[in-house]
Amino acid sequence: MPDLERTRLRQVFDEDAELYDRVRPGYPPRLFDDLAAPPAGIGAGSRVLEIGCGTGQATVPLAERGCRITAVELGPAMATVARRNLARFPAVEVVTGAFEEWPLPAEPFDAVFSATAFHWIDPAVRVAKAADALRIGGVLATVATHHVAGGSEDFFAEVQECYERFDPATPPGLRLRGAAEIPEDHEETDRSSRFGPAAFHRYEREITYSTQEYLAVLRTYSGHRALDPVARDGLLRCIARVIDNRYGGRITKRYLTELRLARRTA
Numbered sequence: 286m287p288d289l290e291r292t293r294l295r296q297v298f299d300e301d302a303e304l305y306d307r308v309r310p311g312y313p314p315r316l317f318d319d320l321a322a323p324p325a326g327i328g329a330g331s332r333v334l335e336i337g338c339g340t341g342q343a344t345v346p347l348a349e350r351g352c353r354i355t356a357v358e359l360g361p362a363m364a365t366v367a368r369r370n371l372a373r374f375p376a377v378e379v380v381t382g383a384f385e386e387w388p389l390p391a392e393p394f395d396a397v398f399s400a401t402a403f404h405w406i407d408p409a410v411r412v413a414k415a416a417d418a419l420r421i422g423g424v425l426a427t428v429a430t431h432h433v434a435g436g437s438e439d440f441f442a443e444v445q446e447c448y449e450r451f452d453p454a455t456p457p458g459l460r461l462r463g464a465a466e467i468p469e470d471h472e473e474t475d476r477s478s479r480f481g482p483a484a485f486h487r488y489e490r491e492i493t494y495s496t497q498e499y500l501a502v503l504r505t506y507s508g509h510r511a512l513d514p515v516a517r518d519g520l521l522r523c524i525a526r527v528i529d530n531r532y533g534g535r536i537t538k539r540y541l542t543e544l545r546l547a548r549r550t551a
């Protein structure tokens with residue numbers, strides 16, 4: 286994604302932090318078990334730097350497992366809601382700012398963690414700065430979320446017509462890929478001389494949404510938020526019609542969550 290587009294789109298989450306907090310799904314509990322288990326060992330007492338915590342979707346479960354967390358969050362409204370959600374954890378601090386510009390503290394971290402946010406950070410900075418933030422042997426743990434084929438498959442094919450009509454950026458005939466067709470994202474850490482080879486854990490799950498629940502989730506996606514308001518309303522009305530008229534008011538979406546772990550070596 287071009288730099289300008291990335292810096293514009295990554296700001297839109299902050300427009301409605303309460304909606305994001307209400308409707309964005311969290312992460313499978315097994316992900317946090319895998320983080321805590323060897324070799325990552327990110328659990329009770331670990332000093333964690335989180336990048337882009339949102340309103341705390343992954344921060345709360347990490348804090349519940351006893352991590353001591355500094356979270357850097359770009360959006361002031363997102364950070365405010367995160368502080369509210371994390372108020373009961375004295376070892377968690379949420380700082381407002383862009384990770385790229387945030388001055389690293391002198392004491393290194395055991396882990397740098399980022400859930401569905403690392404791709405919003407400047408690619409020229411993110412891996413090197415994460416390495417700078419870590420002690421030797423510390424772990425960079427990033428979580429990517431993919432929308433994959435499965436669940437109400439026919440719905441996701443059919444609804445492309447709405448996207449083609451209302452979103453000019455939609456390529457014709459777009460279809461979701463199966464989870465097995467999505468390659469592991471190891472190039473970026475492999476390219477850096479400061480991390481060992483990446484290890485991966487994958488989790489698949491399905492979530493069923495009513496029409497209104499699904500529209501609310503779509504309203505938290507950067508691409509949908511950034512659409513011209515008239516086009517966005519038309520798109521959401523079109524999607525609602527498909528769910529109500531053809532799927533009885535409920536659809537199921539399949540998610541692939543990928544946890545990437547890379548250890549700092551140098």
Ligand SMILES: C[S@@+](CC[C@H](N)C(=O)[O-])C[C@H]1O[C@@H](n2cnc3c(N)ncnc32)[C@H](O)[C@@H]1O
Nearest residue numbers: 295337338339342358359360383384400402405
């Ligand atoms: C898709 S949301 C993910 C939020 C949360 N971690 C989750 O799992 O739902 C991406 C988050 O990254 C934040 N973000 C984007 N660019 C950032 C940057 N340069 N520094 C810090 N946070 C950033 C956004 O404000 C947003 O809260």
